[in-house]
Amino acid sequence: MAAMTVRPADTSVAQALNDLPILATPTLLSIFEGACTAALAEHLGTGETSVTTDFVITVHASVGVGGEIQAHATCIEVEGQVCKFNIEVHHINKLIASGSVNRKMVDRVSFAARIAAESMSKD
Numbered sequence: 001m002a003a004m005t006v007r008p009a010d011t012s013v014a015q016a017l018n019d020l021p022i023l024a025t026p027t028l029l030s031i032f033e034g035a036c037t038a039a040l041a042e043h044l045g046t047g048e049t050s051v052t053t054d055f056v057i058t059v060h061a062s063v064g065v066g067g068e069i070q071a072h073a074t075c076i077e078v079e080g081q082v083c084k085f086n087i088e089v090h091h092i093n094k095l096i097a098s099g100s101v102n103r104k105m106v107d108r109v110s111f112a113a114r115i116a117a118e119s120m121s122k123d
Contacts, residue, residue, distance in 0.1 A: 002034035002071045006063055022062040023069070028089060028097050029055060035073035036085045036101050050103040051111070053082065057099040063091045073101070081105045 004010075010027040012018045017025070033052055040050050063069060069091050077084040082104050089097040 001073075002031050002038055004031060004069060006065050006067045006069065008065055011065060020062075022064055023067070023096070025057060025059065028057055028059070031069065031071045031089060032057065032073070032087045032097075032099060032101050033103075035071035035087055036083075036103050039073045039075060039085065040083060040103065040105075044105060047108050048105055049108045049111070050083070050105050052101055053104045054102040055099060057097055059097050060095045061091075063094075063096055067091050069096060 006023050006027075008014055008021070010023055011021045012024040013021050015024045015026060032055065036052075037050065044050065069089050071087055071089045073085045073087045075083050076086050082102050085101045085103070087097075087099055087101060088095060
């Protein structure tokens, strides 16, 4: 589970997405990922982490500044190194968003080294 209180910086206005002071979709993705990371944490081996490879978000309702939201992730399938999650985000008893996230389990050091090497080769 992941939880947060919506702050002004979390809104669509602050993120220049529109003129409504509501929870922004990119912030929803962040809480989706947080819920998945929390659900996976105890199952990862030493030196392992996970990265998002695919996601779908459906927004059902809006919530404004000060709203407290909770995200719950449920692993529905593990295929190789990929864990597939269904996620729901609620504000009190209201469903705010639902969706799915796929997270690939990777070796932290190897992954970070590959990204660093790719970044350096672009210069």
